[in-house]
Amino acid sequence: MSQQGYVATPPYSQAQPGMGGYPAGFGSSPAQPLYGHYGGQPQSFPAPPTGKATFLWCLIPPVKSSDCTRCRSPEPLHCGMVCVSGQFGGQMAGPGMAGPFQGGAAHMSGPPQKKLDPDSIPSTTQVTEDDQAKRGGQVYATNLRGQVPPLVTTDFTVQDQGNASPRFMRCTTYSFPCTADLAKQCQVPLGAIIKPFATVPKNETPLYVVNHGETGPIRCNRCKAYMCPYMQFIDGGRRYQCGFCNCVNEVPAFYFQHLDHMGRRVDLYERPELSLGSYEFEATLDYCKNNKPASPPAYIFMIDVSYANIKSGLVRLVCEELKTLLDNLPREDGAESSTVKVGFVTYNKILHFYNVKSALAQPQMMVVSDTAEMFVPLLDGFLVNFQESRAVINNLLDQIPDMFADTNESETVFAPVIQAGVEALKTAECSGKLFIFHSSIPTAEAPGKLKNRDDKKLINTEKEKTLFQPQKGVYEQLSKDCVSQGCSVDLFLFPSQYVDLATMGDVPTHTGGSIFKYSNFQVEMDGEHFLSDLRKDVEKAIGFDAIMRVRTSTGFRATNFFGAIHMNNTTDVEMAAVDCDKAVTVEFKHDDKLSEETGALMQCALLYTTVSGQRRLRIHNLSLNCSAQLSELYKSCETDALINFFAKSAYRAMLNQPLKTVREILVNQTAHMLACYRKNCSSPSAASQLILPDAMKLFPVYLNSLMKTGPLVGSAELSTDDRAHQRLIATAMGVEDTQLLLYPRLIPLHNMDVASDVVPAPVRCSEERLTDAGMFLLENGRSLFLWLGQACPPELVQRVFNVPSFAHLPADLSSLPVLDNPQSKKLRSIIDSLLDQRPSAMKLLIVKQKDRSEMLFRQHLVEDKGPHGGASYMDFLCYVHCEIRQVLT
Numbered sequence: 001m002s003q004q005g006y007v008a009t010p011p012y013s014q015a016q017p018g019m020g021g022y023p024a025g026f027g028s029s030p031a032q033p034l035y036g037h038y039g040g041q042p043q044s045f046p047a048p049p050t051g052k053a054t055f056l057w058c059l060i061p062p063v064k065s066s067d068c069t070r071c072r073s074p075e076p077l078h079c080g081m082v083c084v085s086g087q088f089g090g091q092m093a094g095p096g097m098a099g100p101f102q103g104g105a106a107h108m109s110g111p112p113q114k115k116l117d118p119d120s121i122p123s124t125t126q127v128t129e130d131d132q133a134k135r136g137g138q139v140y141a142t143n144l145r146g147q148v149p150p151l152v153t154t155d156f157t158v159q160d161q162g163n164a165s166p167r168f169m170r171c172t173t174y175s176f177p178c179t180a181d182l183a184k185q186c187q188v189p190l191g192a193i194i195k196p197f198a199t200v201p202k203n204e205t206p207l208y209v210v211n212h213g214e215t216g217p218i219r220c221n222r223c224k225a226y227m228c229p230y231m232q233f234i235d236g237g238r239r240y241q242c243g244f245c246n247c248v249n250e251v252p253a254f255y256f257q258h259l260d261h262m263g264r265r266v267d268l269y270e271r272p273e274l275s276l277g278s279y280e281f282e283a284t285l286d287y288c289k290n291n292k293p294a295s296p297p298a299y300i301f302m303i304d305v306s307y308a309n310i311k312s313g314l315v316r317l318v319c320e321e322l323k324t325l326l327d328n329l330p331r332e333d334g335a336e337s338s339t340v341k342v343g344f345v346t347y348n349k350i351l352h353f354y355n356v357k358s359a360l361a362q363p364q365m366m367v368v369s370d371t372a373e374m375f376v377p378l379l380d381g382f383l384v385n386f387q388e389s390r391a392v393i394n395n396l397l398d399q400i401p402d403m404f405a406d407t408n409e410s411e412t413v414f415a416p417v418i419q420a421g422v423e424a425l426k427t428a429e430c431s432g433k434l435f436i437f438h439s440s441i442p443t444a445e446a447p448g449k450l451k452n453r454d455d456k457k458l459i460n461t462e463k464e465k466t467l468f469q470p471q472k473g474v475y476e477q478l479s480k481d482c483v484s485q486g487c488s489v490d491l492f493l494f495p496s497q498y499v500d501l502a503t504m505g506d507v508p509t510h511t512g513g514s515i516f517k518y519s520n521f522q523v524e525m526d527g528e529h530f531l532s533d534l535r536k537d538v539e540k541a542i543g544f545d546a547i548m549r550v551r552t553s554t555g556f557r558a559t560n561f562f563g564a565i566h567m568n569n570t571t572d573v574e575m576a577a578v579d580c581d582k583a584v585t586v587e588f589k590h591d592d593k594l595s596e597e598t599g600a601l602m603q604c605a606l607l608y609t610t611v612s613g614q615r616r617l618r619i620h621n622l623s624l625n626c627s628a629q630l631s632e633l634y635k636s637c638e639t640d641a642l643i644n645f646f647a648k649s650a651y652r653a654m655l656n657q658p659l660k661t662v663r664e665i666l667v668n669q670t671a672h673m674l675a676c677y678r679k680n681c682s683s684p685s686a687a688s689q690l691i692l693p694d695a696m697k698l699f700p701v702y703l704n705s706l707m708k709t710g711p712l713v714g715s716a717e718l719s720t721d722d723r724a725h726q727r728l729i730a731t732a733m734g735v736e737d738t739q740l741l742l743y744p745r746l747i748p749l750h751n752m753d754v755a756s757d758v759v760p761a762p763v764r765c766s767e768e769r770l771t772d773a774g775m776f777l778l779e780n781g782r783s784l785f786l787w788l789g790q791a792c793p794p795e796l797v798q799r800v801f802n803v804p805s806f807a808h809l810p811a812d813l814s815s816l817p818v819l820d821n822p823q824s825k826k827l828r829s830i831i832d833s834l835l836d837q838r839p840s841a842m843k844l845l846i847v848k849q850k851d852r853s854e855m856l857f858r859q860h861l862v863e864d865k866g867p868h869g870g871a872s873y874m875d876f877l878c879y880v881h882c883e884i885r886q887v888l889t
Contacts, residue, residue, distance in 0.1 A: 146625030180590035296613035298432035349444035357381030415448020431486025486545025488577030532841030543608035560587035583734035671883035708870035715868035744780035754822035784842035
């Protein structure tokens with residue numbers, strides 16, 4: 001069955017020379033233009049009398065009398081150009097997106113216009129609004145194999161009926177091709193993005209915990225898959241056939257149950273592992289290190305007390321905050337207090353450990369100055385229960401800022417600090433997390449000493465990749481030591497210059513940790529932003545010392561993994577910690593044929609230690625369809641999951657290949673995916689039309705945005721550390737995080753309804769949507785801007801900022817005053833709700849139109865040409881279409 005996708009006739013606008021702002025050589029350009037030529041005057045035509053807009057999108061060079069009247073080719077009427085009618089931005093006819101074809105030469109006169117209406121190309125905001133209208137507020141039951149869930153932007157409730165919630169697992173497509181040949185032909189990556197600890201909303205059921213006693217969880221003898229809804233019970237319930245490897249297993253006597261007339265166990269709905277997609281098993285000693293019960297984890301706070309951090313006021317700020325924050329350490333649901341232990345270290349080029357045992361009247365300091373041979377100088381009293389040692393700890397936190405107030409020491413060590421944390425956890429025989437607050441590149445003589453290797457001359461050369469490769473040796477070994485001890489590292493950086501973040505961030509990135517960066521930190525400007533991040537980070541749901549295995553049914557297997565992970569072999573994904581925001585992206589490849597009848601099954605099993613020291617197994621199961629028809633694959637694609645996969649693949653590839661090559665590969669694969677759809681799944685139509693599968697029609701806008709991100713754009717104007725930081729944080733992002741990062745929300749506020757609770761609908765991310773009299777909020781999960789037009793009404797400015805007009809606004813405004821009026825309250829409640837939803841805190845930047853700070857804001861208007869290079873969305877569509885036609889010819 002052929003299905004028509006999104007149809008448009010190019011070229012869409014006047015494309016810029018050199019591929020709309022990308023450096024030349026971005027993708028290979030055709031020897032001769034395929035239609036018109038880049039740089040000609042675009043022309044559009046008046047509507048036909050039917051009342052529907054009809055566009056003929058054509059770039060028309062100077063005409064010769066012998067040329068084709070449509071496309072100016074010397075061969076008359078060779079082009080087959082068709083007028084496309086229908087509303088492009090809105091609903092299209094049919095299952096794909098084909099509008100009716102009307103119009104013709106009769107309507108082809110009229111004055112040329114500057115450019116085509118951008119509303120005629122697929123709109124992210126429209127697609128998200130449509131999905132919210134269609135599926136928002138509904139219950140999504142997971143009882144069907146291969147069903148495509150609502151978009152990540154849609155608000156829905158999940159009811160687990162045998163497949164994992166899309167909060168835990170999303171796929172690039174929910175219908176896998178039956179053969180490796182089909183997969184190769186379409187080039188759509190087969191992947192899953194797994195967020196094992198995703199937050200479950202309060203109105204959904206938390207995961208059940210199943211205890212099978214001393215025997216432990218029931219597993220298939222051959223492939224070791226855990227009991228799940230895909231196991232088929234036979235022989236009156238005495239045996240079961242594994243859904244993954246088809247091995248027939250005996251049912252243990254204690255687990256036996258009779259079958260009903262449908263062949264299902266009569267206790268099916270009483271057992272979570274037989275009826276649900278996600279659940280947990282209590283693990284036995286066999287699943288613990290050295291067959292000993294696990295201990296509750298520990299949090300160690302390690303504060304750089306060098307001159308920069310004392311002078312900025314950071315040390316005092318951290319110490320004050322910890323006094324109250326430690327009351328909110330993570331705890332088991334229902335537990336009165338947390339069992340997480342805490343410890344404290346300060347350091348510059350030597351380390352100071354503190355004994356904060358509850359029996360002491362004063363904390364005691366012990367110094368280790370030999371950083372080459374790191375050891376922990378005390379066993380008893382270093383890791384303690386906060387509630388028991390509160391008085392001693394508060395005493396210590398009061399003393400630390402004064403103890404180092406007169407320091408002149410500006411050199412720091414870094415690797416020995418992590419080593420000290422690992423040794424402390426090893427001694428205490430527990431897992432845990434290090435919170436490191438650090439300011440500068442470690443230049444003191446010690447293991448892991450770094451030098452400045454930032455070199456702008458390498459940008460856009462073969463060697464640019466070396467800027468992002470971590471320096472090998474000490475840090476590589478540290479990552480392994482951390483993972484084997486279950487020691488995760490969270491790094492809070494406060495740099496005023498280059499710190500080699502690519503290397504310093506290597507350990508956090510391989511241990512399930514996070515990296516936070518506050519350049520040129522000032523307590524008044526950045527203090528609240530940092531403290532919000534720290535609070536979220538300390539309080540979030542988390543598991544420790546984790547190992548994850550993804551099992552699949554026969555015919556395909558997991559081959560590649562991306563995330564804040566470490567891998568010793570090809571199958572075990574090791575994470576020193578895994579929290580509610582971290583996702584692992586998995587790629588699958590065929591090793592045999594898949595059957596349409598049985599589909600494709602996957603099971604993610606995560607073994608971890610809870611915050612109370614229990615060893616558990618968290619299981620997520622998902623079943624997909626398989627099809628020999630490529631149209632089914634394209635119909636079941638999820639663009640947001642696809643772009644997560646592409647982003648992580650590209651950010652990994654840039655360590656080994658020049659950026660130019662990485663960008664070419666991205667465009668090439670996109671062109672192949674879309675050309676395959678055009679060739680195999682859509683109705684025959686003129687080559688001049690761009691046809692996109694309905695489920696992938698937004699892919700070009702996301703891909704173009706990805707290629708304009710700091711890591712991939714290759715501009716000397718961007719700091720190397722910022723680029724490295726964005727690259728590292730993206731590796732552990734889930735689908736909703738990459739979606740928002742690559743297509744920010746631009747929310748108009750100047751005409752918001754203050755009486756309503758609803759946030760105004762976002763508009764397209766383009767300068768064309770801004771108005772001089774407007775006020776807009778832009779957020780992408782990492783940055784938050786409030787943009788004000790020069791003609792913003794004085795009464796709105798007065799109500800929000802308490803100054804009489806735009807001209808009176810101070811230049812360095814960084815927060816909103818708390819005012820008692822409806823506009824101020826509404827705006828602050830919108831911002832608070834956004835901050836509440838996002839994994840990290842965002843600092844509000846207030847940007848005035850035509851101000852210098854506008855450049856930062858403009859790089860997030862992803863439909864426009866990038867300020868550091870990169871095409872507009874319109875030009876990129878043109879370019880992709882060109883590439884598709886090359887693939888097809």
